[in-house]
């Protein structure tokens with residue numbers, strides 16, 4: 001029977017980072033994915049992900065984002081890949097907001113995190129936002145948090161670069177091989193795939209939206225899989241939306257019940273600007289999700305956003321679906337499986353995991369190898385959701 005000290009199941013943002021971090025420590029790693037990552041079926045695609053360091057979701061996330069920025073720069077130096085672009089990041093909100101991003105008090109929490117971790121930032125009133133960022137048609141009373149060190153990551157190159165390094169450090173990478181199930185034993189775990197049965201000392205589950213299927217109904221029910229859509233709309237004049245003029249942004253709107261977020265025009269006028277919102281009503285599965293985006297979804301999105309952007313056209317250049325793996329408190333799960341500490345569950349999604357993924361790879365390598373984790377993992381327990 002084949003054997004490997006560690007198996008990483010799933011090679012999106014989290015699994016590619018974990019495989020790389022284990023391999024660079026000289027450990028024996030077998031990394032398996034059912035597709036050939038980076039691919040467009042899970043959660044780690046769509047050209048860009050916002051990264052920011054003062055994290056409004058909860059105070060314990062900022063060290064992960066700060067550490068990830070260091071790792072992304074190291075990976076860029078090692079591979080020559082272009083992963084992290086700093087554009088600044090703008091968060092817009094107001095007491096009259098009707099939309100909410102991830103948690104209550106996201107804006108106030110962000111400001112508190114910036115102060116706590118000494119992250120450079122500016123607070124802007126409505127007039128300052130209008131003068132500095134006229135592309136955003138802010139309403140009276142809206143306020144801004146501007147973080148100059150925020151920006152965006154390129155998810156597909158991030159995954160590819162970490163897999164390249166994992167391989168360079170000796171990891172075996174198997175693609176187009178599906179794990180059907182795993183069997184924890186007293187001294188090991190058996191992993192049954194479409195091609196093989198493999199014995200391992202530790203299995204790290206980085207299965208993204210496929211996680212519920214792998215961990216069974218009791219624990220799987222703690223995660224909701226949500227279809228999200230990313231839109232690229234045209235702009236009449238790309239100038240104000242060029243990366244040097246336009247930060248990444250998150251906007252808790254007044255009026256609509258959904259927050260929006262987006263990016264500058266990273267591919268010039270022809271590429272348009274990528275904008276998205278989030279839905280929490282309808283669940284799906286990665287195997288049954290509707291991957292096509294309908295014309296009515298496009299026109300509904302245009303109606304939602306058009307009042308808020310100067311020079312936006314109704315031409316949708318493209319639209320892509322992507323999946324959130326959502327917990328009830330929008331937090332991550334990074335912990336041993338309740339039935340076997342040889343199996344580690346890594347589900348850092350709820351729509352905000354990418355920016356932390358490089359550091360989560362380090363944490364997963366710590367947990368898997370029995371090293372002291374470099375941060376307290378108790379906020380990420382599965383048991384808090386039971």
Ligand SMILES: Cc1cc2nc3c(=O)[nH]c(=O)nc-3n(C[C@H](O)[C@H](O)[C@H](O)COP(=O)(O)OP(=O)(O)OC[C@H]3O[C@@H](n4cnc5c(N)ncnc54)[C@H](O)[C@@H]3O)c2cc1C
Nearest residue numbers: 010012013014034042043044050179208210322353354355
């Ligand atoms: C629309 C959208 C926008 C987002 N925006 C941001 C953002 O701006 N900033 C931010 O920080 N985060 C953002 N996120 C969140 C971030 O992208 C996710 O946290 C992250 O990509 C999750 O990565 P993952 O590795 O857990 O999952 P995935 O990327 O889905 O990887 C899971 C992998 O496991 C494999 N797999 C699953 N089951 C099996 C099996 N049985 N056998 C073999 N292989 C298997 C899959 O093929 C897949 O490759 C966003 C997410 C989405 C969907």
